Amino acid sequence: MKRLCLALALSLSSPALAEIETARDLMDAQRYPEAMEELLPAARAGNAEAEELIGVMYASGLGVEKDDVRAFEWYLRASLKGHPGAQSGIGWYYEVGRGMPAPDLVRAYMWYALSAIGGDPDAAISQEEVVKKMTPEQIEHAHVLIDDYRVWLYPFR
Numbered sequence: 001m002k003r004l005c006l007a008l009a010l011s012l013s014s015p016a017l018a019e020i021e022t023a024r025d026l027m028d029a030q031r032y033p034e035a036m037e038e039l040l041p042a043a044r045a046g047n048a049e050a051e052e053l054i055g056v057m058y059a060s061g062l063g064v065e066k067d068d069v070r071a072f073e074w075y076l077r078a079s080l081k082g083h084p085g086a087q088s089g090i091g092w093y094y095e096v097g098r099g100m101p102a103p104d105l106v107r108a109y110m111w112y113a114l115s116a117i118g119g120d121p122d123a124a125i126s127q128e129e130v131v132k133k134m135t136p137e138q139i140e141h142a143h144v145l146i147d148d149y150r151v152w153l154y155p156f157r
Contacts, residue, residue, distance in 0.1 A: 016042040020049050027053070032063020043074070051078035052086040059089070068099025079111065082153045084118030087111045088126060095130050105134050109142040110149065117154050 019038045026035035036057060042050035055074035058067045072093050078086035091111035097103035108130050115123035131139060150157070 016047045048078040048081035048083040052083050072099050084115045084120035087115035088120050088123045106138050106142045110145045113146045117157055
């Protein structure tokens, strides 16, 4: 009953939120093509949660052909809107260099740090691991970038 009330409240308050909740249910049921149909309108309207979930689908090949470049681009859209989970995803892509010519530890560290600021509890662990592979110059450069993004993504933190 609670779930039904929540779904009804979401559908009345925001069609995009209802689409995302429906998409999550469809993903849980492994009905990925239907989930994508629910997510695309919300993502195209700029909803970061929908964009991040589409990134997950491309990263894992859930109902679509696995595509690291498309996954990265969907994660990036959500990341630039302050979605902490997508920011961690972007950090991981940079750390391992998946879907790109080479790893970029500076940007990996930056995105993990921004994700931690945004509230992702696992991002700090990832940040601690990537910093072990970095030079002091890389760390300093990453902090310059973090400061540039932080004031834009998280002006009150």
